Every structure is written in structure tokens, then in C-alpha cells.
Amino acid sequence: MSDEYEHKLEAKSDYATEASSVSTPDIDAVPDAELPDQELYHSHSWWTTYVFSQDAKYIGIQYALTAVGTGLLGLVLSWLMRIQLAFPGLGWLDPAAYYQFVTMHGMIMVVYLLTALFLGGFGNLLIPLMCGARDMAFPYVNMLSYWAFVVAVLVLLASFFVPGGPTGAGWTLYPPQAITAGTPGYNGGIILMLISLILFVAGFTMGGLNYIITVLQLRARGMTLMRLPLTIWGIFTATVLAMFAFPALLVGCLMMTLDSLLGTSFFMPAMVSLGEKLTHEGGSPILFQHLFWFFGHPEVYIVALPAFGIVSDLLSVHSRKTIFGYRMMVWAIVGIGALSFFVWAHHMYVSGMNPWFGFFFATTTLIIAVPTAIKVYNWILTLWRGNIQLSLPMLFSLGFIVTFLNGGLTGLFLGNVTVDVPLSDTYFVVAHFHMVMGIAPILVIFGAIYHWYPLITGRFMNETLGKIHFWITFIGSYAIYFPMHYQGFVGVPRRYFEIYDSPYIDTSTLLLNKFITIAVLIVGAAQLLFLYNLITSARLGKKAEKNPWKANSLEWQTPQMPPEHGNWGKELPKVYRWPYDFSVPGAKEDYIPQNQPPSEIIGAKVEKT
Amino acid sequence: MSDSSLENLPKGWKSVPSDLGSDQTAFKGVQWGKAMMWIFLLSDTFIFSCFLISYMKGRASTVVDWPNTSQVFSLDFMGVPVPLLLIAIMTFVLITSSGTMALAVKFGYEKNKKMCGWFILATAIGGLIFVGMQAFEWSKLIHEGVRPWSNPFGAGQFGSYFFMITGFHGTHVSIGVIFLFIFARKVFRGDFDTGKRGFFTTMKSDYVSIEILGLYWHFVDLVWVFIFAFFYLW
Numbered sequence A: 001m002s003d004e005y006e007h008k009l010e011a012k013s014d015y016a017t018e019a020s021s022v023s024t025p026d027i028d029a030v031p032d033a034e035l036p037d038q039e040l041y042h043s044h045s046w047w048t049t050y051v052f053s054q055d056a057k058y059i060g061i062q063y064a065l066t067a068v069g070t071g072l073l074g075l076v077l078s079w080l081m082r083i084q085l086a087f088p089g090l091g092w093l094d095p096a097a098y099y100q101f102v103t104m105h106g107m108i109m110v111v112y113l114l115t116a117l118f119l120g121g122f123g124n125l126l127i128p129l130m131c132g133a134r135d136m137a138f139p140y141v142n143m144l145s146y147w148a149f150v151v152a153v154l155v156l157l158a159s160f161f162v163p164g165g166p167t168g169a170g171w172t173l174y175p176p177q178a179i180t181a182g183t184p185g186y187n188g189g190i191i192l193m194l195i196s197l198i199l200f201v202a203g204f205t206m207g208g209l210n211y212i213i214t215v216l217q218l219r220a221r222g223m224t225l226m227r228l229p230l231t232i233w234g235i236f237t238a239t240v241l242a243m244f245a246f247p248a249l250l251v252g253c254l255m256m257t258l259d260s261l262l263g264t265s266f267f268m269p270a271m272v273s274l275g276e277k278l279t280h281e282g283g284s285p286i287l288f289q290h291l292f293w294f295f296g297h298p299e300v301y302i303v304a305l306p307a308f309g310i311v312s313d314l315l316s317v318h319s320r321k322t323i324f325g326y327r328m329m330v331w332a333i334v335g336i337g338a339l340s341f342f343v344w345a346h347h348m349y350v351s352g353m354n355p356w357f358g359f360f361f362a363t364t365t366l367i368i369a370v371p372t373a374i375k376v377y378n379w380i381l382t383l384w385r386g387n388i389q390l391s392l393p394m395l396f397s398l399g400f401i402v403t404f405l406n407g408g409l410t411g412l413f414l415g416n417v418t419v420d421v422p423l424s425d426t427y428f429v430v431a432h433f434h435m436v437m438g439i440a441p442i443l444v445i446f447g448a449i450y451h452w453y454p455l456i457t458g459r460f461m462n463e464t465l466g467k468i469h470f471w472i473t474f475i476g477s478y479a480i481y482f483p484m485h486y487q488g489f490v491g492v493p494r495r496y497f498e499i500y501d502s503p504y505i506d507t508s509t510l511l512l513n514k515f516i517t518i519a520v521l522i523v524g525a526a527q528l529l530f531l532y533n534l535i536t537s538a539r540l541g542k543k544a545e546k547n548p549w550k551a552n553s554l555e556w557q558t559p560q561m562p563p564e565h566g567n568w569g570k571e572l573p574k575v576y577r578w579p580y581d582f583s584v585p586g587a588k589e590d591y592i593p594q595n596q597p598p599s600e601i602i603g604a605k606v607e608k609t
Numbered sequence B: 001m002s003d004s005s006l007e008n009l010p011k012g013w014k015s016v017p018s019d020l021g022s023d024q025t026a027f028k029g030v031q032w033g034k035a036m037m038w039i040f041l042l043s044d045t046f047i048f049s050c051f052l053i054s055y056m057k058g059r060a061s062t063v064v065d066w067p068n069t070s071q072v073f074s075l076d077f078m079g080v081p082v083p084l085l086l087i088a089i090m091t092f093v094l095i096t097s098s099g100t101m102a103l104a105v106k107f108g109y110e111k112n113k114k115m116c117g118w119f120i121l122a123t124a125i126g127g128l129i130f131v132g133m134q135a136f137e138w139s140k141l142i143h144e145g146v147r148p149w150s151n152p153f154g155a156g157q158f159g160s161y162f163f164m165i166t167g168f169h170g171t172h173v174s175i176g177v178i179f180l181f182i183f184a185r186k187v188f189r190g191d192f193d194t195g196k197r198g199f200f201t202t203m204k205s206d207y208v209s210i211e212i213l214g215l216y217w218h219f220v221d222l223v224w225v226f227i228f229a230f231f232y233l234w
Helices: A003-023 A048-051 A056-086 A095-131 A139-158 A189-217 A230-260 A285-318 A327-344 A354-383 A391-414 A417-423 A427-457 A461-489 A507-540 B003-007 B012-023 B031-060 B083-107 B115-141 B157-189 B208-233
Strands: B073-076 B080-083
Touching: A056 A095, A056 A139, A056 A507, A095 A189, A095 A230, A095 A285, A139 A189, A189 A230, A189 A507, A189 B031, A230 A285, A230 A327, A230 B031, A230 B157, A285 A327, A285 A354, A285 A391, A285 A427, A285 B031, A354 A391, A354 A417, A391 A417, A391 A427, A391 A461, A391 B073, A427 A461, A427 A507, A427 B031, A461 A507, A507 B115, B031 B157, B031 B208, B073 B083, B083 B115, B083 B208, B115 B157, B115 B208
Parallel strands: none
Antiparallel strands: B073 B080
16 A cells, blocks of 8 residues: 555544544434445536446446346247247247247346346445445446446447347256257357356456445445345345356356367367267266356346345335344355355256256255244244334335245255256246246346335335235236146146147146136236336326435435435445334334444434444 | 453454454454455355366267367477477466566555556566567467368367357456556556546556556466366376
């Protein structure tokens, strides 16, 4: 560290001690500032304010809108696939188009919607505000991160317009078929997909460094790590996971690109294609599966951990009760994150690996159930005897708990090798992962949007429309995925573009397929209602006062709502406690914001944090 | 602080999270950019680990024998094939450049503009020599018929992994060299003394960024040691 930096620091902390010792009594003392105030970039034009913005709040909204826009495409693709499955007689899709839509739907939803929305969207919006910082540590790099994401999305979409169309290899992109003739998009679409993923990883790395450093080094005075809202713990741990998981994806993508373009044989064994022997020889397709799932399994938790964190905060605020077992929750998040790197091969039970290997991975997989169950119990105990407000965020959070529990329980089936083998590649798997990492996190996202919408726009979203949206989405999801569990049990394989009326397929399957498709169309339409609500409420919604949910965390305590550039006006907030002091005995209000000095709440029996 | 409050502090394992998390910053006095570089390098370590583990797996499962590396990588010196000659020189140059980089960081903190600048330049030239010799080695192998998809000495995967991993590492070195030249110019211009604002980021320059660049450079050297061991000594 340079001397000058040292010197500035010293001057600042002198000033801070003086101020606190003169003007406030001792109980309000917080540790001195360890850093000089952050220097901000100030935009001067429309372009640098709204387009190439370096303000984390704007970047967060940009990320969210881009992700949702891409997600809408994923939604439409799922409609088309379901229509094909229910009414194969209509001949909507040929097999190639069906595979392409499966692939694009999966990749868009997992990477370009959920990852980008949770980390890029909520991460950028909430990390600086909840930590009490003015902005991310590196605003310029943060801006680059968003634009790299935009380019990645554009490259992905471009693959719809190349000869052969997008890749149809499934979202797992397994070689050798991903780059072999016969698979749709085997020489055009797949390359764009791989390049798009590489760009996404590069962009995410820039953003992820920002999130990590901001959480570790830019917190407000008094904001210890164990006083952070669980939202931040979730996003932070997910970011750390992503920083260590995405490298495997990057390497896998790079190697497959070379296999396809240069004719190397990293993943390609000797094989005969269309009656001709290919020049490839001696590669290992299993290697790609290992690389992919070393990324792919942590990716599940990259999506789930922010959802865990956010839902903890929503439950606490909307039931006016302290989160149950805060420290346990933090350690569960960190523990799940660490364990998620040791379970990847449970996606490969049928790849022909050594049974002992499967035994190991089944064990680690089931161990993850322990911290996860702790979290579910703690959520329920948070609600126990709470003052539950059935507001929109609460409804969606309750929906999340039930859905996540459902998806988690089917995970116990699939985690055991012996049970998994007959179920693998059936609709049971489809139902499991859509419940646990599709519907559950999406419900949290909706709850979070209804919760933080006033922070962004200063207005509430329409409650009636929101309730209609919730009930259709919640009940509809069960109408879609419960029958799929049954279909899986009777042995309907996934990724078949047409289920024939054959002796091997139960007739009930054909009827259920029609039922599921109608549910899909209705649930999808309800999301358009949500979008309508999202757009019109920005102008017409009920005006929200400051801190409308009476929450404790810092993002609601900014001098202005919505917060301005630099978030905190002249002085940074000082933090005296954790964000979960609700309904404290002896306090005037049923909530005590993190930055309210102890001298103002004398007599309240707050917990020491 | 009185002794009794010291006794109340958590002990053993419990002290780790409270030491790390009880204050405003987790890493005391560490500039943000420096912490960022460390975490980036950790992530980059995972990239290179994935490459090298893939290489081990690929090498273990080829159907044709792996080429005899001491023969493939030997260099004719006065008519005698000397194994590992070129690579020894390359490694020596790169490791030496790590030393000059460390000196540049030292002189930077001493605000010795001239020495700092010259040592950065020396580091950059070391990096350039390394990349140059790597280009020579690549062209030599290509002349001998080694291609990414096949080679006359054995398994085709040899060329694939060799060109990919050394290419990825060489790209790291080249990016480092570019930044070293940019930083040498900044040092000689006195940007770090005057705190001139960055062209893109509009943030003030500080000598600490030389140390950050140094971290990257040492990392690239360290990775080379592993690549060297895995490709040339195995």
C-alpha cells in the first residue's frame, strides 16, 4: 500500500473519533472508518447515465431487464414444445426444431435468465445498498460486465439465424453428438452457443469480482459480516461458487470449440458417422461430462443460494419476526456452497462409471440434505407465531417453501444410485429439477420484485393483479409438474419430440400431456399479466412512502427513495445491529432499522449482534 | 481495552469468523484492486487446473502411445540433440523476470520513478523473449509436422493439449507484456506521483497498481512451472 493512501486513512479516522466522542454518548459509538469515502464516477450525459451507466443500481436494472427479455423467449419456446407434445397431430415442430427449442429453453432459463437475474440483477441493485456502500468497488468494470452479457445474449440469439439453426444437443451439450452430423446446428449453432457461454463467463467474472470485493471490503461502519442480511450472504456465496465453477465450463467450451473448428479430439472418440469413419480418434466424451457437471452442479446452487437468502429476508420482514437461527442459516449457505463442489458426478450415474464412484457421490449428495433441511426448518420456525402479513412477497415466499420442499424430496430419490438408474432420463427428472431450480427460485424472484419494486420506482405494484398472478402461477406449476412425476414413474422418456400411442406408453400419458400443455399456456399467460403489472405500475401504481414494508435493512434507509446516485447523500450510514430486530419487547415500533442509534431506543430488549 | 474484555473474545475455531467478519473490511489495509486481483487469480487457478487435469485424463486414455517428450522437445546444439535445452532457457528467463518485477514493485513504493520504470521495462522484455522463444518452439514443432489434430510422434492429443495450454498461457504472458509496457510509460510520465486519472476508469493512479500487476506476473510464472513439469518432465 502506498504511503499516501495510509496517510489519507489516518486523517479520516482521526476525524471520525473526534466527531463521535464529542457529539454522541458512548453507547452510540461505532468503530472508526477504516477507509476514506469512495470516489464516485459522475455521469455527464444521457448516454453515460442510462446506457453505459456506471451506477450499480442502473446496471442491476439493465441486467434484470435483459435477463427477463431473454427469459420471455425461453417461455415462448416452452409453449411451442408443449403444444408439440400434447398435439403431435398438428405437426407444429419437426424433431430438429423440438431439440433446438429444448436446448435453447434450458440454456436460456438456467444461465441467461436465472444466473443473470439473481447475481447481475439483484446483486448489483442490493449489494451496495444493503452493505451501506455508495457503489460497487469498480464501477467501470461493472459496466463492462453488463455489456459483455449483452454481447453474449446477442451471440446466443444470432444462432437462430445461422444456417442449420441453433444447436439441438440439449442444454448439457454432450459431445460427441453436439458436434456430429445429425444433430441440429452441429457446425454453426453449437459454435455460437460455445462462444456465447465463453463471453458470459468473461462478463460474469468482471461482475463477480465486484460483488465479492464490495461485500468484503466496502461495508458501512459497524456492518460486520454477521450483521449482513441473508440476501447478501446468499448472493455472496453464490458469486464465490460461480467464480470457481465457471472456469470448468470455460475450459469445456474452449476444448469443444477446438474439436469442432480445428478437428482436435479432446472429447471425440473414433466413430463412424453417415457411413464414413471420422478423422477423430482417442478423445474422451466422459471428460466433457465431468467438466460440464463440475460447473453444472454448483450452478444449481448459484441459482438456489440467492433465492434462499432473499426468501429468508422476505419471510422475516413480512412476518415481523426475527429470522430463526441466523448464524445457522449463514453456515448452512456456506456449507451447501462448499459441498456443491463434491457432488457433480451424481448427474452421471448412467455414464458407466465405477459403482464405488457412484457410492461416494450419492453419499455427498445426501449430506447436502442436512444443511438444506436446517434452512427449511428455520424458515418454518421463523413463521411460527409470527405476525404473518399475507402480502404478495409473503405469498410467493410461502409458495417457495412448499415447492422447494417438494423438489428437494424428489432429489433424495434421484440422489441414490439404485433409485436413479430406472428414473434417469424420464419425466421424473424433468419434474424434479423444474420444481427445485425452476419454479422455486422463480417464485422468490417474483416475491423479491413485488418487495423491492417500491425501492426502484417509488410505487407499489397492483395487489389484485399480483394475487391473480400468484394463484395461477402457484397452482398452475403444480398442475404442470405433478403429473410429470407420474409420467416419469410409468417410464415416459424425456427429450422425445412425440409420444406415440404405443403399447409401451400408458394411454393416461397422452391425456396428461394435453392437460399439462393447457396448464402451461395458462401459467405462461399469467406471466404476461405480471409484465403488464410491472410496466403500468411504474406510472400508475399506488405511491409508496419511505420504507413501505417497515424493514430494517439499509436499502430502505437511504435519504431519498428511490436512492440517488451515491445512495447515502453526504454521510454514510452507521450500523448498530443486524437487520432482524422485529417486534422487540420494549421498543416503540415493531421494527428497529440497522442504522438507528441505541440512544433512540433505550429500553428495547434488542439482541446483541 | 481491558483484559477482561479480551478474555471474552471467542477462542479456537470460533475466533476465525469473528476475526474475519467483525470489522468494516475483511482484509485490513488491502487496497480493493489488490484483493480483486487475488480473487481473480484464484479463479484463474481453477481454469489452469481444469486444463491440466483434462490433460492428465486425456493423456491417460488415448488409444495410441503418447510421444516421447524428451525426444520431441530436444533442440540440436552443435549437432547433438539436447533435451529440454530451449525450455530451460525459457523457464530461466521467465523466472528472472519475476525477480525484476519484484524489484520494480519495491522501487515503486520507494517512489523511485526511474528505477521502477526500468525494472518494469526489463520485466516486459523478459516476457517478450519468453513469448518469442515460445513462437520459435511452436514453429519448430509445426515444421516437424506437429498439428493440433495429429502428429507423427504418437497420440494426436499431444498436439491438441500442447498448443491449447501453452497457447492459453502464452496469451496470459502477452497480455501481461502489453500492460507492462503501458505501466512503464505511466511510471516514466509520473502518473503515479501526480495521481493522474485513468483514461477509462477516471480513478486516480497509485503505485499500488504496480504491485497488482506484479501479482499477475508472478502468477503467470508460477503457472508456467506447473505446465513445464506436466508437459516436459512427465
